[in-house]
Amino acid sequence: MKALEEKIAKEGQVFPGNVLKVSSFLNQQLDTAFLKEMGAEIVRLYGDSGVNKILTVEASGIAIALSAAFLMNVPVVFAKKGNSKNMTDEKYSAEVKSFTKGTVNTISVDREFLSSKDKILIVDDFLADGNALKGLLAIAKAANAEVVGAAIAIEKGFQGGGDELRKMGVRVESLAILDEMTDSTIKFRPQN
């Protein structure tokens, strides 16, 4: 998605440890007009896949997931991190290492919100090592739900998680793939 590549080149900031900050439109400030464009691109990619539910993980996945879901008229289910008083014991869980925060989280979804009747699209803001995506795939599998694929806003191609999952047969579509990222250069992978 050319517009996203341009926005990353213009507004993205690279921090030590391969951290790309896109807080101006995706990770702290949410650019609603641009989120609508990204949602429309996800619809272009997956609109004919018969998806009845979008699965993501809190917090920063919610905005991009909801942007696509509004256009597809399907609900979003977001996995929660850690434990809180309003989570029942009846849930599907997976362990996920956070690349940005350097921590390991348990993510989970109440069993009532996923089932074998669901045809799921996984949506997330970032894909780096692929740990969050693997966790969401494990949760969908535990629920016997069908996963049509994943739609990611920004993939750090140089970390390999996306290509590893593609080799495993998972359809992974990323709106922008960074094959190289330094303080001064961001190189995108050509896509159709």
Add this chain to the structure above:
Amino acid sequence: MKALEEKIAKEGQVFPGNVLKVSSFLNQQLDTAFLKEMGAEIVRLYGDSGVNKILTVEASGIAIALSAAFLMNVPVVFAKKGNSKNMTDEKYSAEVKSFTKGTVNTISVDREFLSSKDKILIVDDFLADGNALKGLLAIAKAANAEVVGAAIAIEKGFQGGGDELRKMGVRVESLAILDEMTDSTIKFRPQN
């Protein structure tokens, strides 16, 4: 908002410690059609206030904030909890006690996303003791931004946070206010 009161009565579950679980449409599964309705109600309440930005806090405030923001064509800024590698030191912060999780969090917003030029609407999913709302008000004040008011999906009126803030002169509009909540009864405050 009658439709929200009916939805809470039908799908809400009361848990020990005054916890209301509305995971089926707001806190884990996001009912996109209903979120659009709640967004439209927020526009009805604040559409003529000249708001140029919506402020909320991750994670469960993002969906309702974004639903209103899509209709108002303004960006959302969400405060983050705790610290992460992609947060700079230059931020506005406040301490917030979470009613649901029983923990104290620092919430913060990068300084670049709030300024004295902003006319802000605060949006959140729940208002109980009012701690999150007070934290967001403190952050807006630190940025010298104008706050036109707050729009809350569900206020637990019996916990008093909303009325306390109203007495302080803050405009607080809640789409549903619960004046009483037990395992068997939920009583709503009459509203226009």
